[in-house]
Amino acid sequence: MRAVDLIAKKRDGAELSHDELAFLTDGYCRGDIPDYQMSAFAMAVLFRGMTPAETASLTLAMARSGDQVDLSPIPGIKVDKHSTGGVGDKTTLIVAPLVAAAGVPVAKMSGRGLGHTGGTIDKLESIPGFRAELQREAFLAQVSEIGISVIGQSGNLAPADKKLYALRDVTATVESIPLIASSVMSKKIAAGADAIVLDVKAGSGAFMKTAAEAEKLAQAMVRIGTEVGRQTAAIISDMDQPLGYRIGNALEVQEAIETLQGIGPEDLTSLCLTLGAHMAVLGGVSASVDEAKEFLKSKLASGEALEKFKAFVAAQGGDATVADDPTKLPQAFYEVEVAADAQGYVASIDAERLGHAAMLLGAGRAAKDDAIDYGVGLTLRKKAGDPVKIGETIAVMHVRTPSGFEDVMEKVRASYVIQAEKPALRPLVLSVVTASGVNRFV
Numbered sequence: 001m002r003a004v005d006l007i008a009k010k011r012d013g014a015e016l017s018h019d020e021l022a023f024l025t026d027g028y029c030r031g032d033i034p035d036y037q038m039s040a041f042a043m044a045v046l047f048r049g050m051t052p053a054e055t056a057s058l059t060l061a062m063a064r065s066g067d068q069v070d071l072s073p074i075p076g077i078k079v080d081k082h083s084t085g086g087v088g089d090k091t092t093l094i095v096a097p098l099v100a101a102a103g104v105p106v107a108k109m110s111g112r113g114l115g116h117t118g119g120t121i122d123k124l125e126s127i128p129g130f131r132a133e134l135q136r137e138a139f140l141a142q143v144s145e146i147g148i149s150v151i152g153q154s155g156n157l158a159p160a161d162k163k164l165y166a167l168r169d170v171t172a173t174v175e176s177i178p179l180i181a182s183s184v185m186s187k188k189i190a191a192g193a194d195a196i197v198l199d200v201k202a203g204s205g206a207f208m209k210t211a212a213e214a215e216k217l218a219q220a221m222v223r224i225g226t227e228v229g230r231q232t233a234a235i236i237s238d239m240d241q242p243l244g245y246r247i248g249n250a251l252e253v254q255e256a257i258e259t260l261q262g263i264g265p266e267d268l269t270s271l272c273l274t275l276g277a278h279m280a281v282l283g284g285v286s287a288s289v290d291e292a293k294e295f296l297k298s299k300l301a302s303g304e305a306l307e308k309f310k311a312f313v314a315a316q317g318g319d320a321t322v323a324d325d326p327t328k329l330p331q332a333f334y335e336v337e338v339a340a341d342a343q344g345y346v347a348s349i350d351a352e353r354l355g356h357a358a359m360l361l362g363a364g365r366a367a368k369d370d371a372i373d374y375g376v377g378l379t380l381r382k383k384a385g386d387p388v389k390i391g392e393t394i395a396v397m398h399v400r401t402p403s404g405f406e407d408v409m410e411k412v413r414a415s416y417v418i419q420a421e422k423p424a425l426r427p428l429v430l431s432v433v434t435a436s437g438v439n440r441f442v
Contacts (some may be wrong), residue, residue: 003027003037010044018057025061029160035167042173044162050178056218056227060188065160069109069136069192074143076105079279080193082184084217087205088242088356092120092150093256094264094272095279097244097308098149101299102276102292104283107143109153109191112365121152126250126330126374130318146310151177158186180207188230195282197384199275203240203428205351211236211430211442218433226435233278234433238272238426241349241384244268248363248377250329257323260306265426267428273297274429320404328377332398338409340388342418348384353415354395360408362400376400378412385425388418 001023010016016024024041027033048056071078079099083089096106110120121132132152134142142149161183161271188196198221201207202214218234225232244265246255258264259272277292284293301303310320322328358364362373375398382394395412401407431440 003033003041007037007040010048011039013048015051016054016057016063017334018053021054021057022061023428023435025065026162029065029163030152038164038167039171039173042168042171042176042179045178046173046176052220052223052227052288055178056180056224056442059182059185059189059224060228062158062164062182063190066158066190067155068190068288069107069154069157071107071140071143071192071194074105075141076103077194077283078105078107078192079195079197079283080188080191081107081197081199081275081279082188083199083430084184084201084207084214085203086203086239086243087351087358088247088252089199089201089243090120090123090245090252090256091199091268091272091275091394093123093253093309094259094268094305096148096150097260097312098272098296098299098305099276099279099283100312101304101308102280102295103147103285104279105143106137106148106150107192108148108150109157109187110150111153112267113233120150122372122374123252123256124150124251124313124316124318127252127313127318128328129315130313130361136317142315146308148308149316150312150317153187153191158190163184174331177217177220180217181224182209184225185221185228188225188229193230195279196225196233197275197278198232198234199271199280200234200236200433201239202236204236204353205242205350205355206239213439215431215433218431219438222433222435225255231282232435233282235274235278236430236433238428238430239351240426242351242354242380243271245380246360246377247324247380248356248357248373249376250331251379251398253322253329254326257306257326258307260300260309260323261303262300271428278432279401318391330373332373332375332377332400334399334402336397336399336402336405336409337393338395338397338412339391340382340392340394340414340416340418343388343390344418344420345422346382346384346386346388346394347417347419347423349380349417351424353411354378354380357408357415361397361405373400382416385423387422
């Protein structure tokens with residue numbers, strides 16, 4: 001078997017077998033197949049696509065290229081949740097303790113962020129004392145005991161994906177749906193969950209800019225999960241504006257706590273209940289999504305979800321009293337208000353531009369090794385559909401120094417589009433994709 005023959009086969013539109021894709025993946029991971037050949041393969045996939053069977057085979061090969069986590073010692077159906085990323089997306093901080101309180105064990109590996117704001121681990125590490133690194137035995141024991149643990153992703157989890165992603169990033173092949181889907185799902189499968197719920201973002205603040213693109217990606221990932229024997233569901237959610245009102249690590253932790261207290265933003269609470277409900281159904285604790293939502297609402301109202309969050313944080317060395325006193329989280333020294341320069345209604349918010357503004361304040365990383373300032377970020381005072389007057393505050397910048405952020409302020413202001421008429425807003429959840437098909441809400 002030769003790489004050049006397999007590249008030519010894919011170039012000509014033929015289907016590669018499981019063994020052929022394993023040969024390419026394993027050979028590239030070992031260094032036997034050079035970058036230039038794998039680049040040619042990725043470009044052939046970009047133009048020719050892959051069948052569901054091919055995509056599943058590539059995913060499994062990448063999942064098996066490194067560590068695979070065995071979650072079988074943990075009782076129950078383990079359900080993982082993954083978001084394709086967005087601005088103000090702190091759903092894991094809410095959904096994980098919420099569904100754990102409902103009896104679904106959550107053994108989750110998450111990553112740090114690059115660009116925009118931090119990743120889930122960055123947000124958790126803004127809690128004083130929180131440890132994101134646990135030995136595997138301690139990780140499994142914690143989930144068995146309290147039902148939840150969220151740790152940093154192992155450096156040897158799907159290393160073939162890590163290597164291929166870096167290559168795609170510099171060869172203009174990132175946009176390939178089969179390669180995106182196999183990248184996401186290889187890590188989820190290697191992490192050992194029995195079932196997977198995906199939050200696929202669509203809009204200005206997401207990688208997939210349109211609902212149609214997001215749906216296509218969701219269908220590919222659900223097919224992979226089905227092919228490899230994992231129950232999988234995908235929620236297509238709106239990211240044309242940030243989720244919730246706060247952007248920045250400690251700020252997002254505070255908003256997550258408020259949501260667990262039952263006083264969080266409507267959009268964030270609604271999406272978390274939807275994601276959690278699908279996890280509860282796949283986890284076998286509810287018969288239907290509607291029933292699961294009501295069950296999860298009771299866990300919020302009773303305070304059980306918040307108590308689970310505290311137990312989880314404390315188990316990993318964090319100061320759980322931040323849930324009662326958010327001032328113990330890192331704080332920026334100054335608040336700088338951004339005023340509207342027009343009157344009317346907020347028609348839209350460029351979430352990606354706002355995310356970039358937060359990164360410039362120090363809430364995210366422009367480069368992998370950049371340090372994050374946990375306390376800085378943005379609080380939105382106006383969102384799409386809200387009325388606004390000239391000079392009224394539309395957002396607040398949380399910063400370390402009182403001046404020097406004029407360019408960022410203009411970026412925040414320019415993120416808002418204000419028009420005379422009140423806009424029609426699309427729903428937060430655009431569609432749900434399962435093995436049975438697509439249920440669209442727009």
